[in-house]
Amino acid sequence: MISGLSSREEYWFQRALEGDLSFSEARDLSSDLDLFSMGRLGARLTQIQAGEVVTYAVSYNINYSNYCAASCPICAFYVPAKLKGKTDRGYELSIDDIKKEIEKAKELGATEIHIVGGFNPYLPLEYYEEMFTTVKKFLPTVTLKALTIPEIDFIARTTGNSLREVVERMKEAGVDAHTGGGAEIFNPEIRRQITTPEKISGEKWLEDAKIIHSMGMPGNSTMTYGHVESWDDIIDHMIKLRDNQNEQLGFLSFIPLKFSYENTPLQKMGKVTRPSSGIIDLKVISMARIILGKGFRNISVYWVGMGHLVSQIALNFGGNDLVGTAFSEKIYRATSRSESSTVESLAAYVREIGRIPAERDTFYNIIRYV
Numbered sequence: 001m002i003s004g005l006s007s008r009e010e011y012w013f014q015r016a017l018e019g020d021l022s023f024s025e026a027r028d029l030s031s032d033l034d035l036f037s038m039g040r041l042g043a044r045l046t047q048i049q050a051g052e053v054v055t056y057a058v059s060y061n062i063n064y065s066n067y068c069a070a071s072c073p074i075c076a077f078y079v080p081a082k083l084k085g086k087t088d089r090g091y092e093l094s095i096d097d098i099k100k101e102i103e104k105a106k107e108l109g110a111t112e113i114h115i116v117g118g119f120n121p122y123l124p125l126e127y128y129e130e131m132f133t134t135v136k137k138f139l140p141t142v143t144l145k146a147l148t149i150p151e152i153d154f155i156a157r158t159t160g161n162s163l164r165e166v167v168e169r170m171k172e173a174g175v176d177a178h179t180g181g182g183a184e185i186f187n188p189e190i191r192r193q194i195t196t197p198e199k200i201s202g203e204k205w206l207e208d209a210k211i212i213h214s215m216g217m218p219g220n221s222t223m224t225y226g227h228v229e230s231w232d233d234i235i236d237h238m239i240k241l242r243d244n245q246n247e248q249l250g251f252l253s254f255i256p257l258k259f260s261y262e263n264t265p266l267q268k269m270g271k272v273t274r275p276s277s278g279i280i281d282l283k284v285i286s287m288a289r290i291i292l293g294k295g296f297r298n299i300s301v302y303w304v305g306m307g308h309l310v311s312q313i314a315l316n317f318g319g320n321d322l323v324g325t326a327f328s329e330k331i332y333r334a335t336s337r338s339e340s341s342t343v344e345s346l347a348a349y350v351r352e353i354g355r356i357p358a359e360r361d362t363f364y365n366i367i368r369y370v
């Protein structure tokens, strides 16, 4: 018996180590073990897979446009694309604006630029190419992580290119990784309630991920939780990601995104009236570590959504990464959260829980211990 684990915990620990929990086993595990048992398992597995180090990237976000052809009920960021020219709430950054953002990123010492925006039907593929080449021209040493998988798919559809052509051109323009966003929840019934048809299905997201990864462009994976999904939907989502990774390697990490409900249509419709509890947040992190297995060394705790205090506990329940500094982030900000952090304060949060902070690059290689 492993010291400190009960016989039930030990059984599930061994099954988790094998890395192939089925949907019904994951369900049984989550009703068999209480939160603290799950946390203990998550912590043990983290120690084996990722050690004592907690990483984060010095990341600068650029949100190039908030016009969007979709109108997802989970989103507070978008302005309907059809209102372009009729409202002053929408924006599109010009290349000069991008250059100004690059200057700010340079001053903050960013090693990664993270670019996402709405589904803007007015922008040609050349706009994206120029944006990416401009970033790389003025910041040649940064890693460029750009666009969610549904955004790439949308650009392909609206510009009349195949997904492969868009990815090829992104790579030529300097994009090193995709962001992994837009996965939301794969269950089609839940997806129908939180997105609109302009956003690809969960099945297509997974198919596109495999194509993009096979072309040598890795990226993160995500899940948005804390809205109208059930625990079964969360388990299903994680198992689909694990199986996808086993078929075609390419995910660098898993980042569960706590739904930030303020100002969203889901809040206005009265469908979500409070954020997920800290208990759910911690359970999600532990279950991610338990279900995703060896193919996902990195389970990220997105402190912008979870807050610093719950994030610190989450790092002891299965997390080994804090994502990044989120300088200039606008999407969570649209929901009334305004969080960014200095490198020093993130390092301090990690030290407070007895772990070792380290800055990493986009590919989770350690740049330096802090």
Ligand code: SF4
Residues within 6 Å of the ligand: 068, 069, 070, 071, 072, 074, 075, 076, 077, 078, 117, 118, 119, 199
């Ligand atoms: S979540 Fe993305 S695709 Fe959906 S409305 Fe917001 S910006 Fe558009």
